[in-house]
Amino acid sequence: MLDRIRIVLIGTSHPGNIGATARAMHNMGLSELALVAPRCEAVTSESISRASGADHLVHAARTVATLEEAVADCTWVVGASARSRTLPWPMITPRELGQSLPAELNQHKFNPPGHGGHEPRLALIFGREDSGLSNAELQRCHTHVHIPTNPDFSSLNLAAAVQLLAYECRLAALATQPMEPTDEARSEPLASHTELERYFEHLERTLIRIGFHDPALPRQLMARLRRFTLRARPERMELNILRGILTATEQCIHPQERKKP
Amino acid sequence: MLDRIRIVLIGTSHPGNIGATARAMHNMGLSELALVAPRCEAVTSESISRASGADHLVHAARTVATLEEAVADCTWVVGASARSRTLPWPMITPRELGQSLPAELNQHKFNPPGHGGHEPRLALIFGREDSGLSNAELQRCHTHVHIPTNPDFSSLNLAAAVQLLAYECRLAALATQPMEPTDEARSEPLASHTELERYFEHLERTLIRIGFHDPALPRQLMARLRRFTLRARPERMELNILRGILTATEQCIHPQERKKP
Numbered sequence: 001m002l003d004r005i006r007i008v009l010i011g012t013s014h015p016g017n018i019g020a021t022a023r024a025m026h027n028m029g030l031s032e033l034a035l036v037a038p039r040c041e042a043v044t045s046e047s048i049s050r051a052s053g054a055d056h057l058v059h060a061a062r063t064v065a066t067l068e069e070a071v072a073d074c075t076w077v078v079g080a081s082a083r084s085r086t087l088p089w090p091m092i093t094p095r096e097l098g099q100s101l102p103a104e105l106n107q108h109k110f111n112p113p114g115h116g117g118h119e120p121r122l123a124l125i126f127g128r129e130d131s132g133l134s135n136a137e138l139q140r141c142h143t144h145v146h147i148p149t150n151p152d153f154s155s156l157n158l159a160a161a162v163q164l165l166a167y168e169c170r171l172a173a174l175a176t177q178p179m180e181p182t183d184e185a186r187s188e189p190l191a192s193h194t195e196l197e198r199y200f201e202h203l204e205r206t207l208i209r210i211g212f213h214d215p216a217l218p219r220q221l222m223a224r225l226r227r228f229t230l231r232a233r234p235e236r237m238e239l240n241i242l243r244g245i246l247t248a249t250e251q252c253i254h255p256q257e258r259k260k261p
Numbered sequence: 262m263l264d265r266i267r268i269v270l271i272g273t274s275h276p277g278n279i280g281a282t283a284r285a286m287h288n289m290g291l292s293e294l295a296l297v298a299p300r301c302e303a304v305t306s307e308s309i310s311r312a313s314g315a316d317h318l319v320h321a322a323r324t325v326a327t328l329e330e331a332v333a334d335c336t337w338v339v340g341a342s343a344r345s346r347t348l349p350w351p352m353i354t355p356r357e358l359g360q361s362l363p364a365e366l367n368q369h370k371f372n373p374p375g376h377g378g379h380e381p382r383l384a385l386i387f388g389r390e391d392s393g394l395s396n397a398e399l400q401r402c403h404t405h406v407h408i409p410t411n412p413d414f415s416s417l418n419l420a421a422a423v424q425l426l427a428y429e430c431r432l433a434a435l436a437t438q439p440m441e442p443t444d445e446a447r448s449e450p451l452a453s454h455t456e457l458e459r460y461f462e463h464l465e466r467t468l469i470r471i472g473f474h475d476p477a478l479p480r481q482l483m484a485r486l487r488r489f490t491l492r493a494r495p496e497r498m499e500l501n502i503l504r505g506i507l508t509a510t511e512q513c514i515h516p517q518e519r520k521k522p
Contacts, residue, residue, distance in 0.1 A: 024418075026411060026414045027411055027414055027415070027416075027421070029411040053414065054414060148431065148432065148435055149288045150287060150290040150431075153287045153288055153314065153315060154288070155288075155314075157285070157313070159418075160420070160421065163424055163425065164425065167428075170409065170410075170411075171409065207506065207509075209513075210506075210512075211509055211512075212506055212509035224498075224499060224502060225502065228499045229493070231493040232489050232492040234489060235489075237485070238489045241485060241486065241489075244473060245468065245473055248471045249471055249510050251471075251472075252470075252471045252472065252515055253513045254513055254514065254515045
């Protein structure tokens, strides 16, 4: 189970935090680290020193330019977040994250043999030391996880936040025996992050063309549609249906309308 | 409850770890730090920097020469330990530590009025970065607490160990209070059954008009869309958006298409 969990750090500034994150991960049995547009070198004397024996995770970390690349193949994307301010988003506690893992990462449940779906995989996203995750990044997450800190002093060290969530994941993994699938509600593979993003792009394009959406006056429309859609955890086949509806809509647009960009 | 928990560090070597411990404590609402025979200065530029705003805990830390002095007034002394080797000792998990707190720190249980007993107080003891707690120190503890780390890489950073145990203490303290709702996702009323059914009627009508759906060959289309939508438990405002999209779609349909029933 722990081998299907990826830690994703966005825009990290301090090599020491990357090293300390590697140590925290290895302590809890996690091994997959991705760095999105880091604002520092990952491999430095400080990061290796703070990794304290887990430097193989620092060396093996995959560095990518965008969040998209880091989570493209993930079926569950969870962002570490302070309490949301503008648009509330589904929010769980670290313990609930652990409790959800067996179901979310049970391969047989979401990826029936022969269906060619993505292997279930969790990405845990952590933001910048100074400013956390942006709203756009938070809105790419299925769910946010909030560590219940002291409200007067809520900013955790990056590696400490990773440590706490990795700990809850480890406890969940230790508590889990190999499970037979019992929940048959899911017969189809879940959509991956990339498939979801392609759908949202298609949706936005279509909404603009039918005159429902004006990107100059977004009024949180796409954020609301994202939240609604991600909450349902769409299956790949469902997304195919939704995209089919968008294509059929485009084909029906009045030629005069169709000329609009 | 959290104000009756003291963190005790024995023989710490690195000022950075003292600062990071202060930060971890303050993040979780703990405030009492004792240093037993530290092997470094507590207040240095590094410890203040790593405390990252919790430096008042570093300045207020009490430095003493012996473990005895640090825990003299405590009613429960728990040592953070790797699995004990020589003499087995009562051992709990971090979660069990948290679960025990309400009973252990219940003032009326241990300090009946007029008995002049000590106020119940927990000391959590952490050993040296390189060698942990000595056997003599471990044997001064009522109980040991073991963090279930990766057996191949079990040595946690000192502040990370403090962070994890402080987190379990904080969760236990929060659980004894009336809980704040953690799920902020629901700020809007949910759609009623009738509103949902009106939406599904509108959706089906529109899908027929854009030529995506043929009621004579339904192929479970509406059932799949229902299942997807209901899974998300739509809010009334979200349904309004979805119905707005359907209306905008109808208004864009090519006149030739529009003539279809």
